[in-house]
Structure formats: C-alpha cells, structure tokens
Amino acid sequence: xxxxxxVFPGSNCDHDCYHAVKHVFxxxxxxxxxxxxxxxxxxxxxxxxxxxxxxxxxxxxxxxFSPVMNEVVSFAKKGGLxxxxxxxxxxxxxxxxxxxxxxxxxxxKFICEHTHLRVENNGSRFTSRYSGGQVVDIxxxxxxxxxxxxxxxxxxxEGEGRVAFRYxxxxxxxxDAANPNGSISNIAGILNEKGNVLGMMPHPERALEGxxxxxxxxxxxxxxxxxxx
Amino acid sequence: MRAKVYVTLKKGVLDPQGKAVMGAGxxxxxxxxxxxxxxxxxxxxxxxxxxxxxxAPRDMREAPANTVIENYRIERxxxxxxxx
Numbered sequence: 628x629x630x631x632x633x634v635f636p637g638s639n640c641d642h643d644c645y646h647a648v649k650h651v652f653x654x655x656x657x658x659x660x661x662x663x664x665x666x667x668x669x670x671x672x673x674x675x676x677x678x679x680x681x682x683x684x685x686x687x688x689x690x691x692f693s694p695v696m697n698e699v700v701s702f703a704k705k706g707g708l709x710x711x712x713x714x715x716x717x718x719x720x721x722x723x724x725x726x727x728x729x730x731x732x733x734x735x736k737f738i739c740e741h742t743h744l745r746v747e748n749n750g751s752r753f754t755s756r757y758s759g760g761q762v763v764d765i766x767x768x769x770x771x772x773x774x775x776x777x778x779x780x781x782x783x784x785e786g787e788g789r790v791a792f793r794y795x796x797x798x799x800x801x802x803d804a805a806n807p808n809g810s811i812s813n814i815a816g817i818l819n820e821k822g823n824v825l826g827m828m829p830h831p832e833r834a835l836e837g838x839x840x841x842x843x844x845x846x847x848x849x850x851x852x853x854x855x856x
Numbered sequence: 857m858r859a860k861v862y863v864t865l866k867k868g869v870l871d872p873q874g875k876a877v878m879g880a881g882x883x884x885x886x887x888x889x890x891x892x893x894x895x896x897x898x899x900x901x902x903x904x905x906x907x908x909x910x911x912a913p914r915d916m917r918e919a920p921a922n923t924v925i926e927n928y929r930i931e932r933x934x935x936x937x938x939x940x
Contacts, residue, residue, distance in 0.1 A: 728924045735872050
C-alpha cells in the first residue's frame with residue numbers, strides 16, 4: 628500500500644508516521660506538502676500530529692484551508708482511507724470530514740501520557756485487527772483534545788457505532804477518572820459515516836515498538852493493511 | 857474598509873479558560889460571578905467591501921469561528937451584517 632503523509636507548516640509527527648509506515652510496516656510512504664493539489668496513487672492518507680500554523684485562530688483551522696485539503700476531501704469522498712491523528716483529527720473536524728470539535732482540555736494543561744483506550748467498534752477498516760472491547764495502551768500528547776459535539780450528533784455517533792475508541796481504565800471501565808481531557812462520553816476517536824475516515828487524539832504511531840513502551844498501536848496500521856485477525 | 861469580528865462561545869459550552877481567568881481575576885472581587893473568553897479580530901477589506909456575505913470567499917465566511925461551539929458577529933462600519 629502507498630501512504631501519503633500530509634505535511635503542514637508546524638506538523639511535527641510527520642516523521643513518526645513516515646517511520647511507522649515505511650520502516651515498521653515496510654510499506655511505501657511519501658511526504659505530501661500542504662500545497663500539493665493531487666493525491667493520485669495513494670491508498671491511504673495520514674494527517675499527522677503537530678501544531679499546524681501554530682494553532683493560531685483555532686487548532687487545525689488554518690490548515691483546513693490549505694490547498695491539499697480540497698484533495699483530501701475528494702479523496703475521502705471517493706472512498707480513500709484517511710486517518711487524522713491528534714492535530715490531524717482537529718484538522719479533519721475543521722474541514723468538515725468529521726463532526727464535532729476538539730476544545731481545550733478541561734484542566735487547561737498540555738497532557739503527555741499513556742492512556743488506556745477501549746476499542747468500541749472493531750468492525751471498521753482502522754480497528755478490525757482488535758477485538759471488540761479490547762483495552763489498548765496508546766499515548767496522548769495534546770492541549771486541545773476535549774471532544775465536543777451537540778447531543779444530537781453524539782447520539783448519532785453512538786447509534787451508528789462511529790465511536791472507535793473511548794478513554795477507559797486498564798480494566799476497560801469508562802469513567803470520569805479515566806477521562807484525561809473532558810471529552811464527552813470519553814470519546815478518543817471517531818469514524819465518518821462511510822467508515823473510511825478516522826480521527827483520534829491518541830498516537831498509535833508512538834506505540835509500535837517495544838522501546839517506546841507499548842505495541843498496541845500496531846492494530847490500527849495492521850487493520851489498514853487488511854491483515855487478518 | 858475595516859471589519860470587526862467578534863467571536864464568542866455559545867451558551868452552555870464549557871469555557872475552562874474563562875473559569876481560570878475568573879479564578880485569578882476575581883481575587884478580592886466577590887462581584888465577579890462568571891467570565892467567558894472570546895476573540896476580537898480587525899480585518900482590513902479591499903474590493904469585497906460592497907459584496908454580499910454569500911459571495912465572499914470560503915475562507916472569509918468560515919474562518920472566523922467554528923459554529924459547532926462559537927457564535928460570531930461581523931461589523932462593517934456602523935453596519936452589523938450578521939448575528940448568529
């Protein structure tokens with residue numbers, strides 16, 4: 628598979644994503660500068676974490692107006708796989724590819740720590756490698772990860788099984804104590820209607836190698852690669 | 857022409873920053889009951905000054921606020937164009 632990793636001014640997890648795809652999984656990977664106007668030939672596009680445009684105005688807001696985002700939107704509409712991690716998730720909501728918004732963390736602080744996530748939907752193209760209800764250890768690193776959407780949107784996401792991951796205890800209990808940032812219903816990652824766009828605040832690309840303390844992010848990439856469980 | 861853009865959080869949306877400002881700002885001021893933090897932008901306009909909002913480029917229409925959580929109001933001169 629060929630992965631495109633979009634690079635905005637201020638992206639800083641682009642190299643991590645490139646390393647993940649190219650070196651950990653041995654796939655084709657290419658950086659895609661944000662002024663690019665074609666995504667021809669890519670099977671999956673990753674919007675990496677970082678602080679695009681210094682988080683000015685709102686996180687992800689200015690990046691969502693980059694030329695490449697028109698291409699990302701048509702790529703997604705054609706069924707291409709799009710994954711936004713952290714700042715990438717924020718950009719996808721600003722671009723309208725995913726509903727809701729990532730607000731400032733409830734505690735106002737930047738949080739960089741390992742979190743436990745419960746896999747809520749293991750039927751998607753990004754999570755099929757996990758078992759349903761499995762608890763995985765994937766780190767977060769953000770100041771604006773507090774997922775918010777109006778009650779109707781939340782009900783629709785829940786009803787359609789579009790919540791991919793939820794912050795939980797290591798035992799899989801979804802509670803306020805396990806919620807690092809104030810996200811509604813402990814939501815850590817969501818899918819679009821067609822299931823070909825995933826946005827998540829935790830960083831699966833930082834949980835692929837033993838040296839980094841967890842291998843649990845592998846499931847996301849292995850699911851994309853379509854490996855059988 | 858100069859436009860003024862006011863962005864405020866919608867009612868009911870939690871504003872942790874406002875809460876923090878209240879915590880710091882209200883020391884010794886019991887009268888402060890709540891603080892909500894918003895944004896104010898000044899935009900210099902050329903050419904578009906006379907056009908209707910619908911004809912403005914997408915960036916101008918959608919950039920100032922995320923309407924999931926924010927309201928915004930634009931003032932041009934003495935004319936208030938939009939109140940959400």
